Amino acid sequence: MKIELYLQQLKEQGFKITPKRKAIIELFSKKKSYLSPQEVLEKLTNNFPGISVSTVYRILEELQDAGILVKIGHEDRQLYYSLCRMPDQHHHHFICRKCRRVEEVDLCNFKEFERFISKNLDCKVENHSVQIGGLCSRCK
Amino acid sequence: MKIELYLQQLKEQGFKITPKRKAIIELFSKKKSYLSPQEVLEKLTNNFPGISVSTVYRILEELQDAGILVKIGHEDRQLYYSLCRMPDQHHHHFICRKCRRVEEVDLCNFKEFERFISKNLDCKVENHSVQIGGLCSRCK
DNA sequence: ATATAAATCGAAACCATTTCGATTTAGGAT
DNA sequence: ATCCTAAATCGAAATGGTTTCGATTTATAT
Missing domain, CATH: 1.10.10.10 (Winged helix-like DNA-binding domain superfamily/Winged helix DNA-binding domain)
Structure with missing residues (x-):
């Protein structure tokens, strides 16, 4: 951008x-x-x-x-x-623990969580935050 | 416990x-x-x-x-x-925004994320944190 | 009961973040 | 181009959650 x-x-x-x-x-x-x-x-x-x-x-x-x-x-x-x-689409972040690089992760399989939680805990799910850590392609 | x-x-x-x-x-x-x-x-x-x-x-x-x-x-x-x-098994947390209740969520579909990231970003995934917010059964 | 390493106290330091009143500036109107 | 005004910036001080550290107390093994 x-x-x-x-x-x-x-x-x-x-x-x-x-x-x-x-x-x-x-x-x-x-x-x-x-x-x-x-x-x-x-x-x-x-x-x-x-x-x-x-x-x-x-x-x-x-x-x-x-x-x-x-x-x-x-x-x-x-x-x-x-x-x-990626301001427009819902996404999550991968963060390199070494160089701090932040990569957008254009995937969200949260529906499964939502079903599981609604069913097993009888809760109303409103939001979720996911953050993934590791080493980026350069640092690994 | x-x-x-x-x-x-x-x-x-x-x-x-x-x-x-x-x-x-x-x-x-x-x-x-x-x-x-x-x-x-x-x-x-x-x-x-x-x-x-x-x-x-x-x-x-x-x-x-x-x-x-x-x-x-x-x-x-x-x-x-x-x-x-649940000290022994990997899990995530649901947190009620009203009463702050914390519920264990015994589900993790992270494998899909891991595959996606390893493939698309060529990163080495090491850890992830997931937190789910909403209203618990009492507060909703 | 005694010894001692661990735990607690308490006051001060720390430091990232916020606040606020004074000054400067961006950008629309003239 | 100049003026106007709300927005932006400054800067120094306050804030407040968290940590530190040397002195004192306590849990527990012997």
Whole structure:
């Protein structure tokens, strides 16, 4: 997906296109890995000396609200984001434990779970989250 | 699973049976919901006035290490634990968004994922986490 | 009963994240 | 091009969940 499409997406959601927002989208576009706010801050400091921590946190959250980034769940319970390359279709993520690369997994066999749970536990299933870990093609 | 079995499990792992550890296991045994360290602290304060925050955090971590508790992933990225009622077999969890009840889901159709990923992404799959949300039989 | 390694206390540190009032900026209107 | 205004950014301080660590207490093996 091209940068321009993300920027358009941002605009459509009522956000302004600022240099920092653009730079953050570009950053995530060229890396397939997830990043922490601190890491994003460090990468941006070259082009934007003095950029504020709070700005980074806020932009990351806004980009997620706009559907451009997704939060990645991590054991250390800190914030991590990666680019959402399949905004339209439901999918899951494979995450490389070595290089942090995030790959979209365009498969979901959740129906079976849903049937099982509805039947055995008599619960109403509303959502599910799946995250797959391992080594990517480069790291394995 | 009976309390005694958990205590035995604790002992086998080289931990001592202390009143606070026992009380925490009992607490989780009678509630099927997940709890935060703060909540555990509050519940224990009745029987153990002056119990230390650090003790609660430490015990919770140790009980997880011993396989008695499991960490529950939460949007707010804070610590939550619930009792592990199926220590031996691989399973997943259904979590009620209203009452926080945690139900074991004794089903895993991950093989299909694994095949899909290995084939399409050429990755080595090592682990996966699945969490299902909704309303339990009581709350729906 | 004693010894001792493990467990607990408690206060302080830690640190990622959030808050908020002041300042600057993007982008539509003139 | 200039102006206007709401949105965006700054920056320093607060927040608060979690961890640390040295001193004290306790479980349990002997």
